Amino acid sequence: MPSLGSARYGKDNVRVYKVAKDGTTGVQTVTEMTVCCLLEGAIETSYTEADNSVVVATDSIKNTIYIKAKEHPVNPPELYASYLGQHFIDRYAHISAAHIKVIVHRWTRMTVDGAPHPHSFYRDGNETRNVEATVTRDKGIDLKSAISGLTVLKSTGSAFHGFVRDEYTTLAETWDRILSTEVDASWTWNTFADPAAVLEGVERFDAAWDQARTITMKTFAQDESASVQNTMYKMSEQILAAAPETKSVSYSLPNKHYFEVDLSWHKGLKNTGKDAEVYAPQSGPNGLIKCEVVRSLEEKVEKLAV
Numbered sequence: 001m002p003s004l005g006s007a008r009y010g011k012d013n014v015r016v017y018k019v020a021k022d023g024t025t026g027v028q029t030v031t032e033m034t035v036c037c038l039l040e041g042a043i044e045t046s047y048t049e050a051d052n053s054v055v056v057a058t059d060s061i062k063n064t065i066y067i068k069a070k071e072h073p074v075n076p077p078e079l080y081a082s083y084l085g086q087h088f089i090d091r092y093a094h095i096s097a098a099h100i101k102v103i104v105h106r107w108t109r110m111t112v113d114g115a116p117h118p119h120s121f122y123r124d125g126n127e128t129r130n131v132e133a134t135v136t137r138d139k140g141i142d143l144k145s146a147i148s149g150l151t152v153l154k155s156t157g158s159a160f161h162g163f164v165r166d167e168y169t170t171l172a173e174t175w176d177r178i179l180s181t182e183v184d185a186s187w188t189w190n191t192f193a194d195p196a197a198v199l200e201g202v203e204r205f206d207a208a209w210d211q212a213r214t215i216t217m218k219t220f221a222q223d224e225s226a227s228v229q230n231t232m233y234k235m236s237e238q239i240l241a242a243a244p245e246t247k248s249v250s251y252s253l254p255n256k257h258y259f260e261v262d263l264s265w266h267k268g269l270k271n272t273g274k275d276a277e278v279y280a281p282q283s284g285p286n287g288l289i290k291c292e293v294v295r296s297l298e299e300k301v302e303k304l305a306v
């Protein structure tokens with residue numbers, strides 16, 4: 001006999017914009033986010049018996065996303081996500097967990113005539129700052145913070161050799177290649193008891209995001225990369241050291257390949273090896289390299305047990 005294995009529901013793709021206006025200086029600051037909020041709890045009968053009495057309508061969830069954005073700061077997103085998730089646990093006795101995802105889109109202040117403009121912004125890239133909060137009645141607040149969609153490229157300073165060579169291998173070893181990826185980096189925090197614990201020392205979240213971004217770019221630029229695997233491990237180690245309240249750091253990096261183009265058929269043009277200048281960027285297939293680096297052996301054991 002079938003039974004409901006798991007269930008969650010809510011509203012996704014709720015787009016929210018909030019402006020902060022400084023009445024004395026006239027400077028305005030804007031935040032734009034896309035929010036997803038899914039609820040879990042004693043909602044089984046809504047699926048199995050058409051019992052809507054346990055359903056907080058997804059339309060009400062959408063309304064709540066706006067109301068909590070009005071009532072609370074939306075920065076940092078970790079704090080807003082915590083307040084939003086905690087609301088559903090506090091307000092509805094039958095809801096046991098709220099899963100919040102906040103994607104923050106970039107609006108960077110314009111510089112006009114050499115000065116920061118008080119109310120004009122531009123989108124400087126598709127990179128987003130993401131937060132996932134799982135707010136649970138018994139366990140508190142688990143937060144994961146992330147950088148997503150940060151596209152980077154280095155034109156040298158990357159090698160890849162010594163890999164398995166067998167009857168399936170065609171790739172040549174290289175000591176100098178282009179390395180490009182779209183960074184997806186995330187870090188998980190030690191569990192917080194409640195939103196008050198998230199609020200206490202709230203600077204930790206912006207600081208960690210800043211450090212993770214700086215470490216990612218500095219290491220990408222400066223590392224004489226032996227492989228994507230090794231470079232991402234070096235990044236992860238440094239983020240764990242810089243943000244002591246984090247438990248683990250993960251990277252997911254597509255290897256965006258740039259292929260040499262042999263042009264020797266045209267008047268003997270030299271465009272390979274040390275003479276390579278014109279390349280063909282590939283849209284796919286691409287390598288995809290992932291890792292999670294944990295702070296302690298205990299955590300690794302816990303993960304293996306799950």
Ligand SMILES: O=c1[nH]c(=O)c2[nH]c(=O)[nH]c2[nH]1
Nearest residue numbers: 160171226227228229255287
């Ligand atoms: O950094 C790399 N790691 C790999 O695992 C791999 N595989 C491959 O074909 N190219 C690369 N590059």
